[in-house]
Every structure is written in C-alpha cells, then in structure tokens.
Amino acid sequence: MIADFEPGQDRIVLRAIDAVADEPGHQGFTLDQDGSFSAGEIRLREVKAGLLVELNVDDDARPEMTILVRGGGTLTVDDFVL
Ligand SMILES: [Ca+2]
Ligand SMILES: [Ca+2]
Secondary structure (H helix, E strand, O other), X not given: OEOOOOXXXXXXXXXXXXXXXXXXXXXXXEEOOOOOOXXXXXXXXXXXXXXXXXXXXXXXXXXXEEEEEEOOOOOOHHHEEO
C-alpha cells in the first residue's frame, strides 16, 4: 500500500519486477490500453479506498500482485517507472 503518493513528484517503480513470467529474461510492464489485461500489463482500478494498481505477469487475466494507492486522483503512465 502507498499512503502518501504525490503525482508529479513520486513514481511507482516496477522496473525490478519481471513482467512476463513465461518469457526468458526480463520484461517491463506496459499499461493496459484495450482492457485485455495480458501478461506484462498493469491496469488501474478505482476502489473505495483509492486506486488499485493490478499487475499481470502470466496468461490468465487475474492479477498476481496489487498495490493500493490511497486517496483520490488518478495515475497515468508517467507516474510509473515500468
Ligand atoms: Ca520474463
Ligand atoms: Ca495473471
């Protein structure tokens, strides 16, 4: 959970995580644009407590990891290091 995220100042660094488990080597994440939520994609989902960042590293469209960013506001791809 991230409690005090400041857009424009803070960035969420996901680069260290291998985004595609089935592919050899290290891949970075991309932001899901078409709703497919494929392997190697992150998506943002608004929930009551804030914004949920969901990470998918394999072929099923369920997140392997989620990060809750508390508070209002939305995030863009610029708020991440992918
Ligand atoms: Ca990989
Ligand atoms: Ca998955």
